[in-house]
Structures are given as C-alpha cells and as structure tokens.
Amino acid sequence: MPDLTDRVRRAQDGDETAFRELYDEHAGRIYALCLRLTGDAATAQERTQDAFVRAWERLRSFRGDSAFGTWLHRLAVNVVLMERRGRSRRERRVTPASGEAAFEGASGGPPAPGERLDLEGAIAALPAGAREVFVLFDVEGYSHEEIAGMCGIAVGTSKAQLFRARRLLREMLER
Amino acid sequence: MNDREHEAEFARLLEETRRLPRSIEPPRDLWPAIAARIRRRPAWRRWAALAAAAAVVLIVGRRILTGSSEGWAVARVDGAPRIGRTALVGTGRLRVGQVIVTDDSSRAEVQVGLIGRVEVLPGSELRLVAARPDAHRLALARGTIYAEVTAPPRLFVVETPTATAVDLGCAYTLEVDSTGASRLRVTAGYVELVWGDRRSIVPLGAMAVTRAGAGPGTPFVEDAPGALRDALTAFDFARGGSPAARAVLRAARAEDAVTLWHLVSRVDPSLRAAVYDRLAALVPPPSGTSRDAALRLDAPTLERYWQHIRRIQWRREILKGLREIDPRTGLAR
Numbered sequence: 001m002p003d004l005t006d007r008v009r010r011a012q013d014g015d016e017t018a019f020r021e022l023y024d025e026h027a028g029r030i031y032a033l034c035l036r037l038t039g040d041a042a043t044a045q046e047r048t049q050d051a052f053v054r055a056w057e058r059l060r061s062f063r064g065d066s067a068f069g070t071w072l073h074r075l076a077v078n079v080v081l082m083e084r085r086g087r088s089r090r091e092r093r094v095t096p097a098s099g100e101a102a103f104e105g106a107s108g109g110p111p112a113p114g115e116r117l118d119l120e121g122a123i124a125a126l127p128a129g130a131r132e133v134f135v136l137f138d139v140e141g142y143s144h145e146e147i148a149g150m151c152g153i154a155v156g157t158s159k160a161q162l163f164r165a166r167r168l169l170r171e172m173l174e175r
Numbered sequence: 176m177n178d179r180e181h182e183a184e185f186a187r188l189l190e191e192t193r194r195l196p197r198s199i200e201p202p203r204d205l206w207p208a209i210a211a212r213i214r215r216r217p218a219w220r221r222w223a224a225l226a227a228a229a230a231v232v233l234i235v236g237r238r239i240l241t242g243s244s245e246g247w248a249v250a251r252v253d254g255a256p257r258i259g260r261t262a263l264v265g266t267g268r269l270r271v272g273q274v275i276v277t278d279d280s281s282r283a284e285v286q287v288g289l290i291g292r293v294e295v296l297p298g299s300e301l302r303l304v305a306a307r308p309d310a311h312r313l314a315l316a317r318g319t320i321y322a323e324v325t326a327p328p329r330l331f332v333v334e335t336p337t338a339t340a341v342d343l344g345c346a347y348t349l350e351v352d353s354t355g356a357s358r359l360r361v362t363a364g365y366v367e368l369v370w371g372d373r374r375s376i377v378p379l380g381a382m383a384v385t386r387a388g389a390g391p392g393t394p395f396v397e398d399a400p401g402a403l404r405d406a407l408t409a410f411d412f413a414r415g416g417s418p419a420a421r422a423v424l425r426a427a428r429a430e431d432a433v434t435l436w437h438l439v440s441r442v443d444p445s446l447r448a449a450v451y452d453r454l455a456a457l458v459p460p461p462s463g464t465s466r467d468a469a470l471r472l473d474a475p476t477l478e479r480y481w482q483h484i485r486r487i488q489w490r491r492e493i494l495k496g497l498r499e500i501d502p503r504t505g506l507a508r
Contacts, residue, residue: 016210023206028198035199045201049209056213119191138192152493157507170185 008068012059019059023052026069030076036135037080039124047083051076077136077150084128126165133158134165246270246306247286254281256295274302277318287311287331291324304334315357319350323363338385341367345379357385360397365485378485380492381433386412393437396488402426407434410441417446424450429457429502430491432484440472458484458503 010018030051035044055072062071123131123139132151136142137158142150144158151158249258249269256263256277263283269275275283277299285293285301288311295301299318305311311326314334323346324331331342336355340347345364351357359366365378370390377383383394392411395404406422409415415422420442427435435454442450451469460469461483468476487505494500499508 016213019213020206020210023209027205028200031201031205032197032199036195041202045203045205048201049205049212052205052209053212056209119188119195123192138189139195166185166189169188 005068008059008062008064011056012062019056022068022072026072027052029069030072033073033076033135033140034080036120036123036139037077037132038084039126039128039131047076047080050083051079054079073140074150077140081132081151122169126168130161130165130168133161134169137162138165246273246303247288249275249283249285252282252284252294254278254297256281256283269303271303271306274300274316276300285313287322287324290326290330291322293323294321296320315349315351317351317353319348321348322346335385337387337389338368338370338391341369343367343376347377355387359383359385375437376481376485378433378488380488384408384411393434393441395434396430399431399434400426400428403431403434410438417443420446420450424453427453427457432458432502433488436477436481436484439469439477458487 007018007021011022027048031044031048034047034051035041038044038047051072055075058075062068123134126134133147136147136150137144144155144162147153147158148155153161246268248266249263250266251263254277256275258267258269258273258275261267263275269285275285275295277283277295277297279297281297283295285295285303287293288306288308290311293301293313296319299320300316301318301320302314302316303312304314309330311331312334313320313332316336320333322331322333322342324342324344326342326344328343329341333340333342333349335349335351335357337357340349340359343365345361345366347359347361347363347366349357349359359368359377360382361377361379363379365376368375368377368383368385368391370385373390375383375391375394377394381394381396383391385391389412393407395407403423403426406415406419406426410419410423413419420438423434423438432454435450435457438450439447439454447470451466455466460480464476464480465473469480487500487502490505491500491502494507500506501508
C-alpha cells in the first residue's frame with residue numbers, strides 16, 4: 001500500500017496550506033534543477049512556478065508509487081522540456097558571466113571556492129540540448145533511457161549529447 | 176599543463192559536478208505567484224470537471240457492462256449545453272440523430288465510444304450521425320470542436336458543410352463558421368479532409384481551410400510565409416490558376432513541402448513539372464523516386480515521396496526547440 005505523507009494527502013484534498021508546506025520543502029531542489037536545465041535565473045523562476053502549479057493540478061494523480069519529491073522532480077523536468085519545445089524562438093544562450101551571477105545564491109554543499117562557480121557557469125554556457133542531457137545524467141543521475149524518454153530523443157542521441165557536453169566542458173577547462 | 180594533468184583535472188570536474196548543491200534558494204519568494212495561479216481556477220470548476228469526467232466514466236462503464244450501443248455519453252463542462260431542446264444537467268446521452276448545442280458560454284464533452292473524446296466548445300452545434308464500433312461519425316454544423324482519438328485510422332469521422340475530416344490517428348481542432356467554411360489545425364498525427372474526389376492530408380503542425388463549393392484547400396504548415404498563404408487562397412478559392420500557383424512556388428521554402436506535394440497533382444498539367452522540380456529542389460525525394468512516374472501521378476511514387484515529407488515534418492515539429500532539424504532531410508543539423 002503506498003505510504004502517502006499526511007501533507008501530500010491534505011494537499012490532494014485541496015488544502016492549500018499543506019501544499020505551501022510542500023513548496024517550502026521542495027522549492028530549493030526544484031529551483032536548482034530548473035536553473036541548471038535552463039541556464040537562466042529568470043527563466044528558472046518561471047519554470048519553478050509552472051512546475052508547482054502543474055503539480056497542484058495533477059496532485060490527485062500522484063498515487064505514492066514513488067516519493068513525492070521524485071514525482072515532483074520528474075514533473076519539473078517535463079515542464080522545462082515541454083516549455084522549451086513549445087517555444088518558437090530558439091533559446092537564448094546565457095553567457096558564462098550571467099550564468100555565474102545566477103548561481104550566486106547557491107546554498108548547501110561543501111565549499112569549493114572558485115571551482116563551483118566556474119563549473120555552474122560552464123554548464124550554463126553549454127548549448128541547450130547538451131546542457132539538458134548533461135544536467136540530467138551527470139548532475140541528477142538519470143539513465144540515458146530515462147533521458148531519452150523525457151526528451152523524446154533516441155538513447156544514442158542522449159549519449160551523443162552527453163559526449164558533446166563533456167567535450168565542450170573539457171575545452172572550456174583547457175582555455 | 177600536459178595531457179595527463181588535463182585528464183585528471185577533467186575527472187575532478189566531473190566529480191565536482193556530482194557534488195553540486197542539490198538545493199539552491201530562489202532569489203525571491205515564488206509562492207505568491209504560485210498561490211495566485213492555483214486560486215485562479217475556482218474550486219467548483221475543478222470539482223465540476225472532475226465530476227463530469229467521473230460521470231462519463233461511469234456511463235461508459237455501464238455501457239460496457241450492459242452492452243448498450245445507443246449513442247455516446249456526454250457531460251456538461253460549463254454553462255448550459257443542450258441536447259436538442261433539453262438542457263444537459265450533469266451528464267446525459269447523445270443518441271444517433273440528436274444534436275448537442277452549446278451557447279456562447281457553454282461547453283460539453285462527448286465520449287467517442289471507447290476510442291476518444293470530443294470537446295464541444297462554445298457556440299457549436301454537433302450531431303451524432305453514427306455510433307457503431309466500426310463507425311464513429313459526427314457532423315459539425317457550426318462552432319469548434321477539439322478531438323482526441325486513439326484508434327485505427329478512419330474509424331472516426333467528422334462531417335462539416337464543406338468537407339469531411341477523417342481521423343488517421345490524431346488530435347485536432349476543427350472550426351466551422353456561419354458560411355460553412357471550416358479550418359482544421361492538427362496537433363498530433365494527421366487528418367484527411369475529403370470532399371468529392373478532392374483530398375487533403377494535414378499532418379502535425381499543419382492546417383487547412385475549406386470553403387463552400389471548393390472543398391478542402393491545400394494544406395500549409397503553421398509557420399508558412401504570408402505570401403504563400405495568400406497565393407494558396409487565390410489558387411484554391413479565387414480561381415487564381417497558374418499565376419497563383421507560380422506565386423506559391425516563389426514563396427515556398429523547404430518547410431512548405433507539404434503544400435508543394437499536394438500541388439503536384441492539383442495544378443494544371445502544364446505546370447506540374449515546375450511544381451515537382453521546385454519540390455525536389457527544396458526536399459530531395461527518397462532514392463529510387465522516378466520524376467517521370469511522379470509527373471504521371473503514379474500513386475505509389477507519390478505516396479513514397481509523401482511518407483518522406485511527412486516524416487520530415489513530424490521530426491521538425493516534434494523536436495522543435497530541442498533540435499534544429501534540416502527541413503530538406505529531417506536530420507538534425
């Protein structure tokens with residue numbers, strides 16, 4: 001029997017306070033995901049909001065087969081990818097400088113002076129397709145099969161994008 | 176720095192990647208905007224929609240159990256839709272020959288047997304023509320419907336005053352105005368529009384219009400240039416003839432192959448080679464395609480070319496924003 005937390009169950013019943021508590025618990029995790037996938041702080045804030053609104057709308061379909069955080073995480077990935085698919089204009093790439101600025105509020109984790117900021121900026125500067133696969137595989141730990149399913153691409157394409165992302169990062173490192 | 180040192184540093188970078196902070200506080204409180212958005216849709220409407228959906232499921236379930244095949248389940252979504260002169264309160268049944276009518280503020284949902292659903296948007300009049308396992312047929316006299324169907328091709332058909340939309344496995348929006356003219360926009364799969372011996376195939380990301388006395392116009396992709404659309408309107412509905420067809424050729428891009436493919440068989444025979452050559456220059460045909468056979472309108476040849484074009488169009492749409500697709504080949508650039 002799925003073990004739904006009380007807060008999730010209350011939110012499913014339309015309790016907005018319970019949903020706010022879920023937001024407080026997961027907002028940082030979802031924002032970090034959106035920020036890395038989009039490479040842009042303003043867009044990441046929009047997608048984070050979209051993800052929580054979508055979660056509210058679909059909450060009743062959550063049956064507790066996985067942890068709520070896992071469900072929400074997957075939903076947020078889909079929100080970001082679908083939004084980008086739907087846009088007619090090509091995604092504006094951010095410069096490493098603005099990418100670094102976006103991550104200035106990063107919290108948690110051991111300090112890694114200089115390196116972390118450089119790494120976040122480098123990830124933000126990757127081309128969109130390569131960045132998405134890199135973030136989902138190397139940062140978030142999804143498999144190529146899962147990424148292929150989420151992005152609507154072949155497994156081979158996912159592997160190729162990861163190879164491309166790593167090559168570009170390596171080149172940035174060598175500059 | 177030598178190669179070995181580079182490798183070591185890159186390995187450290189990947190390791191660092193895996194240790195990136197899992198959580199980053201947003202620079203501002205995002206909750207107020209979220210709260211405003213989730214409150215925007217009144218709770219009663221959510222519950223009404225859920226109740227309507229549940230009622231449809233119950234009715235469909237009962238139909239399966241009883242084996243009844245009389246009409247389809249229908250549910251009120253908004254406002255005061257009617258079945259004939261009778262107000263639809265909650266749920267009901269649309270029987271063959273009956274008409275569901277929505278006013279400017281009403282919406283309803285019709286369960287298309289066991290194969291899909293149709294949203295009846297405001298200002299519409301939709302009649303059930305046939306409701307058998309081998310024939311799901313509606314007639315849209317006016318208004319707008321959104322249809323989603325999961326079934327083998329040609330099981331679901333919607334008649335309009337100026338064309339018939341045959342489902343080939345898809346989702347689409349179909350509008351009919353007061354003159355009977357219609358507009359079809361396909362959002363998944365593809366749809367065939369037929370009127371007499373005139374046939375237009377409209378794939379994902381494309382549209383087509385129909386007019387009284389002319390049937391379905393030539394399909395065009397949603398991002399087709401204005402000049403191409405204007406020329407097509409002249410060609411299809413204003414007897415624009417060869418000058419209009421030539422204007423289409425001038426405006427066409429590789430992305431407009433869906434349009435050019437249809438024109439091959441629609442233009443005056445004297446212009447057919449020019450249309451085919453323009454199409455072949457923009458989107459080279461699959462290997463083994465004979466120009467002569469295409470100009471003779473050999474059905475298998477044209478069909479093979481069409482499948483090639485449809486695949487490119489599908490990839491272009493489905494990967495929009497994710498991959499830059501070469502409209503000449505369908506391959507990622």
